[in-house]
Every structure is written in C-alpha cells, then in structure tokens.
Amino acid sequence: MTVSVDDIRAAAARLRGRAIRPPLLESARLNDRLGGRLLVKPECLQRTGSFKFRGAYNTLSAMDPAVRARGVIAYSSGNHAQGVALSAKLFGAPATIIMPHDAPELKKRNTAEYGAEVVLYDRYSENREALGERLMADRGLTLVKPYDQESVIAGQGTVGLEIAEQCAEAGVTPDFALCPAGGGGLIGGVSLALKDAFPQIAVHPAEPADFDDWGRSLAGGVRVAVDPSARSICDAILTPTPGEITFEIGRRTLSAGVGVSDEEALAAMRDAFLELKIVAEPGGVVALAALLSGRVELSGRTAVVVVSGGNVDPALFRRALDMTEMPSAA
Missing domain, CATH: 3.40.50.1100 (Rossmann fold)
Structure with missing residues (x-):
C-alpha cells in the first residue's frame, strides 16, 4: 500500500x-x-x-471506534506526542506516549497536560519500539506511528x-x-x-x-x-x-x-x-x-x-x- x-x-x-x-x-x-x-x-x-496534529487526528479519525476506545500509543520526542495526545483527548480515548528523557521539558509537560500518560526512556541506550510493543501487548493499545504510516x-x-x-x-x-x-x-x-x-x-x-x-x-x-x-x-x-x-x-x-x-x-x-x-x-x-x-x-x-x-x-x-x-x- x-x-x-x-x-x-x-x-x-x-x-x-x-x-x-x-x-x-x-x-x-x-x-x-x-x-x-x-x-x-x-x-x-x-x-x-x-x-503533527494533522497526521495524528487523521489516523484516529479513520480508526474503528471500538479499537480507538481501548487507547492509542505513540513514541515521540514531543511534537507527535502532543498531536496524538490532543487527538485522543478530542475523541475521548486514552493515550500513552513514550518520550526520551532529554526531550524538551515544554513538550513533556504539554503532552501530559493534554491528558496522556508519559513514559520516559533513554534514546541512546533503550529501544523505544521494544518498550512500545510491551505496552501494546499488556494494554491492548493501538500504535500511531510518528511517520511511517x-x-x-x-x-x-x-x-x-x-x-x-x-x-x-x-x-x-x-x-x-x-x-x-x-x-x-x-x-x-x-x-x-x-x-x-x-x-x-x-x-x-x-x-x-x-x-x-x-x-x-x-x-x-x-x-x-x-x-x-x-x-x-x-x-x-x-x-x-x-x-x-x-x-x-x-x-x-x-x-x-x-x-x-x-x-x-x-x-x-x-x-x-x-x-x-x-x-x-x-x-x-x-x-x-x-x-x-x-x-x-x-x-x-x-x-x-x-x-x-x-x-x-x-x-x-x-x-x-x-x-x-x-x-x-x-
């Protein structure tokens, strides 16, 4: 596709x-x-x-409502994080965002204030995709990719x-x-x-x-x-x-x-x-x-x-x- x-x-x-x-x-x-x-x-x-709001909102808008209601997950240094967090809030869906420890404090704070759960990782020693896969398996979340979707x-x-x-x-x-x-x-x-x-x-x-x-x-x-x-x-x-x-x-x-x-x-x-x-x-x-x-x-x-x-x-x-x-x- x-x-x-x-x-x-x-x-x-x-x-x-x-x-x-x-x-x-x-x-x-x-x-x-x-x-x-x-x-x-x-x-x-x-x-x-x-x-980033554009791609995130388009993706959530196209989701099956039942899938969306279980929640979404994303990994981002901050802009995709905020786009997904706000889009999820507009649809009344939970959002979990995986962010690097060294992301700007403004981006981390804004993401949390949009209602998302922020999970931090070390971008130089940890694999964010592996962390995301574990959370998806545990919580039944749907991934909203930052770009390759x-x-x-x-x-x-x-x-x-x-x-x-x-x-x-x-x-x-x-x-x-x-x-x-x-x-x-x-x-x-x-x-x-x-x-x-x-x-x-x-x-x-x-x-x-x-x-x-x-x-x-x-x-x-x-x-x-x-x-x-x-x-x-x-x-x-x-x-x-x-x-x-x-x-x-x-x-x-x-x-x-x-x-x-x-x-x-x-x-x-x-x-x-x-x-x-x-x-x-x-x-x-x-x-x-x-x-x-x-x-x-x-x-x-x-x-x-x-x-x-x-x-x-x-x-x-x-x-x-x-x-x-x-x-x-x-």
Missing part, C-alpha cells in the same frame, strides 16, 4: 474544522536580503504547535495541499520548496501534494548537518543511517534513518538534501521571530535556515519553506535571540 493525493484530500476533509490553515507568510526585508521571493508556511501556528503521511500531506491552494490563490508558481525532514512523514506527504500541483517543482529535504540521512539516502538510492554518536539541538527531527514508506515516496518526489548547523538553525529562529513574527523550534526551522545561511540560493526565484514546529524551551529561544550575526555556511 502507498499514499496518493486522493488520500491526502480525504485527510483534508477529516481535518476540516479541526486543523488550523496557517497562511503563507512573506517578508519584504527577507525577499530583499535573499534576492527572490520567499513564502513561509508556519505550521508552528498549528494546534499543539506543529504539523499511510494515514499519518496523508494527514501531514495536507500541509502541501494547502500550500498548493494558497499559491494558486496568490497566482504564484514556486520554483522549489524546502521542508524539514526527520522520518519523512511531513516531506513525503508535502512532496506528493506539491508535485501533483506543480510537476516541475523541486522539493528538498532539510536536516541537521550530522543527521543528513535523507540527503545521503537519496544520493545513494538506499536508506542509510546516521552515526549513533551524532548530536543536535534539533530534537524534533533526530531520526536514525528515513522511514520505509516515506523513502519510497521520496525516491520519486524529492531532490537533493541540504544540511544545516545548529548555529544556523538558531540564527534562523531569531530571524523568523524578528522578520516573520513567529516562534520556531530548531528542528522546525532547518528549511528556513538552509536559505538564510546561503546553503541554498534563492536569487531570482520563488521558494516555499515549511516551518514545521514552534515548541521550543524558553532558555533555548533566548539563546537564539541573543545571537548577533548569522554564521557563515561552511
């Missing part, structure tokens, strides 16, 4: 009246600085502060569907798009929708420089993993390898990947706040950082960039705002 644009349209129907439709934001100052036209889709304004990908793809609709409304044909990539649920769905609307568009995955598994996997034609010793502040997209389903989509729809440093992500967080008036988290802003750092040239072209989340701890956001200049791309 794979995901089609019709699946994304069906997800959009389920999400109508539930998900927010963030506008495309534009800054004349950023356009002047970059020498082109930049349109930003701020999913940091979505319910729970990220695009058709209904999740279709829900995240509604971001791309909205971008295409909003570009058409504005009379804009984008030359390329940049989107954060972790496991690939978002960029998989977004690329399907955008390539359907704009067949010539290039869609590029953006990642932390040491977590460039998408870039290397696309270049080599097979899924590769990151070095287990790699670290980054971009907690929302620190997956070890692209998903199986999402990579099969990406092989057909994606162009070359681009990696950014943590410092470039922080600087982009600062500029997103100052120029676009939005709060973005490090993993959510890597696509914007790829442009603002000069790793991708915009000159004379039009680009759409997804800012995928805004769930950032206050201390880290203050660190971003305290940066005085943009780091140079290596």
Whole structure:
C-alpha cells in the first residue's frame, strides 16, 4: 500500500474544522536580503504547535471506534506526542506516549497536560519500539506511528495541499520548496501534494548537518543511517534513518538534501521571530535556515519553506535571540 493525493484530500476533509490553515507568510526585508521571493508556511501556528496534529487526528479519525476506545500509543520526542495526545483527548480515548528523557521539558509537560500518560526512556541506550510493543501487548493499545504510516503521511500531506491552494490563490508558481525532514512523514506527504500541483517543482529535504540521512539516502538510492554518536539541538527531527514508506515516496518526489548547523538553525529562529513574527523550534526551522545561511540560493526565484514546529524551551529561544550575526555556511 502507498499514499496518493486522493488520500491526502480525504485527510483534508477529516481535518476540516479541526486543523488550523496557517497562511503563507512573506517578508519584504527577507525577499530583499535573499534576492527572490520567499513564502513561509508556519505550521508552528498549528494546534499543539506543529504539523503533527494533522497526521495524528487523521489516523484516529479513520480508526474503528471500538479499537480507538481501548487507547492509542505513540513514541515521540514531543511534537507527535502532543498531536496524538490532543487527538485522543478530542475523541475521548486514552493515550500513552513514550518520550526520551532529554526531550524538551515544554513538550513533556504539554503532552501530559493534554491528558496522556508519559513514559520516559533513554534514546541512546533503550529501544523505544521494544518498550512500545510491551505496552501494546499488556494494554491492548493501538500504535500511531510518528511517520511511517499511510494515514499519518496523508494527514501531514495536507500541509502541501494547502500550500498548493494558497499559491494558486496568490497566482504564484514556486520554483522549489524546502521542508524539514526527520522520518519523512511531513516531506513525503508535502512532496506528493506539491508535485501533483506543480510537476516541475523541486522539493528538498532539510536536516541537521550530522543527521543528513535523507540527503545521503537519496544520493545513494538506499536508506542509510546516521552515526549513533551524532548530536543536535534539533530534537524534533533526530531520526536514525528515513522511514520505509516515506523513502519510497521520496525516491520519486524529492531532490537533493541540504544540511544545516545548529548555529544556523538558531540564527534562523531569531530571524523568523524578528522578520516573520513567529516562534520556531530548531528542528522546525532547518528549511528556513538552509536559505538564510546561503546553503541554498534563492536569487531570482520563488521558494516555499515549511516551518514545521514552534515548541521550543524558553532558555533555548533566548539563546537564539541573543545571537548577533548569522554564521557563515561552511
């Protein structure tokens, strides 16, 4: 089974009246600085502060009510956790969320406040999938995967569907798009929708420089993993390898990947706040950082960039705002 644009349209129907439709934001100052036209889709304004609500709600909406009532389980560093927790709350279903100990405190607290039970694990020494399988067997829970699940990908793809609709409304044909990539649920769905609307568009995955598994996997034609010793502040997209389903989509729809440093992500967080008036988290802003750092040239072209989340701890956001200049791309 794979995901089609019709699946994304069906997800959009389920999400109508539930998900927010963030506008495309534009800054004349950023356009002047970059020498082109930049349109930003701020999913940091979505319910729970990220695009993850879309895939989670679509998945729960499509479940058999009796199965849903027994409860759902998910593993996440925080954004998928919150999306599943809120979706379960809206359906009156219990939710158990497996989160890493080092997830931002804001994300752990928000997940619990949506009514979910939070189970913590060590991402560097414990296997979250094994822990989840034990809990599913003990409690009869149904797994909502963070990215490698058709209904999740279709829900995240509604971001791309909205971008295409909003570009058409504005009379804009984008030359390329940049989107954060972790496991690939978002960029998989977004690329399907955008390539359907704009067949010539290039869609590029953006990642932390040491977590460039998408870039290397696309270049080599097979899924590769990151070095287990790699670290980054971009907690929302620190997956070890692209998903199986999402990579099969990406092989057909994606162009070359681009990696950014943590410092470039922080600087982009600062500029997103100052120029676009939005709060973005490090993993959510890597696509914007790829442009603002000069790793991708915009000159004379039009680009759409997804800012995928805004769930950032206050201390880290203050660190971003305290940066005085943009780091140079290596």
